Amino acid sequence: MSPRERAQALLIDLDGVLRRWDPAPMIAVEVEYGLKPAALLETxxxxxxxxxxxxxxxxxxxxxxxxxxxxxIEPERAAEAVARWQSYRGEPDPDALAFIREVRAGGRKVGLATNATDRLRPDLEALGLAGEVDVVISSWEQKVHKPAPEFYQRACELIGFAPKHVLFVDDDDRAVRGARAASLPAYRWSGPEHVAYLRKALDLS
Structure with missing residues (x-):
């Protein structure tokens, strides 16, 4: 990617990238309420x-x-189990957060682009992430989810750059493929080991 073509903005996913989940709370609920492993998530x-x-x-x-x-399980116990499970809202991933801060410090806009419910913005506030990005693109608010082309089109409009100048980072292969099909340079996040490459893609020193 030549300097003239390098990305001028970053779109980054929430779950699996900026927010990580400890499986222990969910496992504890499933054990306590006699549910099979992963029953809550699968359901x-x-x-x-x-x-x-x-x-x-x-x-x-x-x-x-x-x-x-x-x-x-019995309805009352099922409601209790779900409430207990949902009381844990994950935590910010320090490596992803450090990368976002570096990108913004380098003068690039950062957008959170995520499939989410109406609980997204309260979660961002509770996790201290609301002020860490320039724009939030939520599937719940846009009424379209990744990997639909319309999601990426709207995300680029909201962050203010043409698709070819917006780097998209997600941990889901389908979302990455969808972004590439929508003409965004896209990269699958598997941890901080490739941050050096992402810096180059954003033309950061």
């Missing part, structure tokens, strides 16, 4: 309830009620 990611939750058709609370209804 919540069922496409027929996950998709409406991330495109603004239902609220996060409604999504979690649907999850509780599908758990194979």
């Amino acid at each position: 919540s990611m069922s496409w027929d309830i996950y998709r409406p939750a991330v495109v603004g058709e239902i609220t996060d609370a409604e999504w979690m009620r649907l999850v509780a209804e599908r758990l194979p």
